[in-house]
Amino acid sequence: MSTSSMTRTPSMPEQILVVDDERDMRLLLRYQLELEGYTITEASDGKSALKLLRECTPSLIITDVRMPFMSGLELLREVKQALPTTEVIVATGYAEVETAIECMRAGAFDLIRKPFDIHEMYSCVARALDRYRLNASADLVRTSQSFFATNEFERLPQAIVEGSRGLMSADAVVLLMPDAQGRLELAHAHGLSSEAEAAKLRELGERVVQALPTNRTPALAVPGLPDDRLGLVRELGMDTSLILYPLVVGERVLGVLGLMRRAAPRLFTKKDLDRVAVLASHVVLALENGRLACQLAASERLATLGQVAAGIGHEINNPSAYVLSNLSYIREQVTALREGALVDLVELEQAVLDAREGALRISDIVRDMRSIARTDEEAGGWFDLNEAIRSALRIARVETTRRAIVQADLLDGLEVRGSPGPVSQVFVNLLVNAAQALEGWQGSRREIRVTTRREEGRAVIKVSDTGPGIPPELLPRLFQPFFPTKGSTGTGLGLSISRNILRRFGGDIEVSSVPGDGTVFTVSLPTRPVAEG
Structure with missing residues (x-):
């Protein structure tokens, strides 16, 4: 050659x-x-x-x-x-x-x-x-893909640490990220030998961040060649080499990626800094992507609430008018009693009960809305799955009932672990999607059906509609972020977020559809064994 x-x-x-x-x-x-x-x-x-x-x-x-x-x-x-x-x-x-x-x-x-x-x-x-x-x-491509495949921001630090450790053949890796006060905290680590080692790396990471106004280069410390910002790092071991790479976007500090090799002949060299520089650029993109995804997820939840807000107003308006009407009647009857007139106490008691029923209906609606608006997605404990589904049915009722006949066949005794609010959000999204699929559909049947059953230790929920269905070429992309199914009116995040919520609780979601014959979304969640009840 x-x-x-x-x-x-x-x-x-x-x-x-x-x-x-x-x-x-x-x-x-x-x-x-x-x-x-x-x-x-x-x-x-x-x-x-x-x-x-x-x-x-x-x-x-x-x-x-x-x-x-x-x-x-x-x-x-x-x-x-x-x-x-x-x-x-x-x-x-x-x-x-x-x-x-x-x-x-x-x-x-x-x-x-x-x-x-x-x-x-x-x-x-x-x-x-x-x-x-x-x-x-x-x-590097595989490592980067592992970052971006992690749509859940809470798990992203772990993916970054594990991917970086494999790529750089490091003995230990830490991802330090700022807390609410701007102090670096351990977001995730692998391979650390002690709490003291973790504390030392946090201290060294702080030094790198404090030096950013004058020095944005990564810090490399090896035996006999210390970095001025780090000083001696003998506490980490006599043969330890260390890279601390600041993760920065503009003037905003996202964190510090730390990589450590503990023994010769595997010390980090200046050549490794070039590789870490490319790695760090992918880490920064993944962290920013994750942050934006969290913001968009919150926006999607608010959009879901806003989408049904008008219907919720109507739902509250009816029982409110009912309560006010009965309270007005009760007041008239109480005034009559004071004046010595005869009053039908049976009718008066029924008016009180009717007013109470209307108030409870309003309370249920408010509770449903508060539940879906909650963000404590990691809350543990068992809860009644059917209650979360019924809450979603009530919230989405105006969207669904004006477009289709809604049927629910719910098996009693299904309890799943997690948080009912986010699970309700999943079903609100599926119900509203089903209703929108039926809007303008000229088929002979306009139905939305929700069923639950127990199957091999899992709760299986099907949300189906008799709408136009989804073209086969779109099905593989349906759960991808930013892939809209509603033209220009959607963000393309609803189904992606729903899948992330379910996977966080050990569940999943699948879809099947026949063009012209409707769509079926199948949700599965681990269910509490009957023996534990």
Whole structure:
């Protein structure tokens, strides 16, 4: 392969570590590979190579098999354990099949014969580095996808920590985020050895944040090379290396991502900062996306309430008029009693009961609205699922009854764990969607049906309508955020939020639809075993 056919980035040359006990062989490889634009580091044996890995993280290692102190096969195994993404080419002058098999099993990229054909060497190096870059990019993409696949903001810190730990091969990772007073608190961590270690990382994170007005660069602390902002970090261990990356949008601090390696030869290097910089940009996007999703979820809940507000006003107006009418009658009868007139006490008592019934109806409506407006989605404990469904039926009644016949067949005794407010919100959304699907529909049947049953330890709820159905090509995208099903009138968040709520409580939601023959949403939630009741 010619020099002109190999693309290099002048500012960031690939780093290759050449390990061979023959000085002339090291010099030959160094000369040839530096001509191709690579940065070359040399080691005369495996143990020396491991020491060098404290200071650098090469993309590729080219090692001889037979060397004093440590063989190339032993070095290969050590490298793959410490730096699994680094590719290793094993060079040997001995064509031993068993050696080749052992090297490939241990993770070698390829085995090449000495003396080298230089063009074969160029080709092998280029292919190894291509795989290194491809794997690095694929790992970053998978990690980023894991962030954005987590639609629940409460679980996002955990996804960030776990993804960052795997991507950077870190022993410990922390995500520090500001509390209401702006102080950094541990949002999530993995691999910390003690509370004292967590407290130390919070302290160091605060130092990085305090220095942001003059220094926005990430902090890298390794043995013998401390960062001015961090000082000595010996409390974390003599062989510990640490990266603290500030997560900032404009002047707003989202937090600090901390990554730690505790032992040689796996110390972080300046090259790792480049990788963390890309990772941090994805973390910032995920956190901002999560924050906006939370705001939109709150807006969606308010939009749901606003959508049924007019109907709720009508629902309250009827019993209010009923209460006022009966109270007026009661007042007239009480006045008559004071004047000594005869009063039908049976009718008076019935008026009191009627007024009470109307007031209770208003109370039920207000309770339903307060329940769906609550945001304590993590509240635990068992509650009656049917009560949450009936609440949703009452709230959505004006939307549903003017467009369809509503039928409910609810099995008694179904209790699920969670919070009734968010669960009611799910069913209000499904009922309103069903009603809107039937608006203008010219089919012979205009029905909405809600059924509940117990099935293998789960409560299964079906909300179905006899509307026009959903086109098959839209079904796979129905629960994606920002995919509207109501044209320009919807946010495209209702079903996505509903699924997140249900999954938070261990449940899920599915949809089936036949164009021209209606749609069925099937909700499932873990139900309390009958024996526990």
